[in-house]
Amino acid sequence: MSEMTMSITRDKCMGHGRCYSVAPDLLSDDEEGFVAQAGQEFEVDGELIGQAEAAVGACPEQAIHFAR
Template sequence: MIISIAGEKCTGHGRCYSVADRLLTDDDDGFVVERGTSWEVADGLHDEAAAAAKACPEGAISIRDA
């Protein structure tokens, strides 16, 4: 699974890292640190990635099969 976070869409609601704290981290301003990047999600974190994508009100997070 690949997760992508569109940096220009992230407005810092913080819902993603609240539901996926093993996958995502927040910066001092409340934005997700990993915005603007894509990476392969570790096998044990697929559920967290899906939850983060569902939780983002801006539609900034997408997931797809690797």
């Protein structure tokens, strides 16, 4: 399975914490409750695509983008 790329827009993240709750193997929180990967772009391995899609759906700010 080919890899896909996730990116998180830092300015949109409001720290709701939903993304790392549904994607614990992919995302984590920083000390203030924002997603630690905000502002980053990174490859997602095939076995974690389900968690990545869940994170996109869980974010109420549309801060998470996931595409080939």
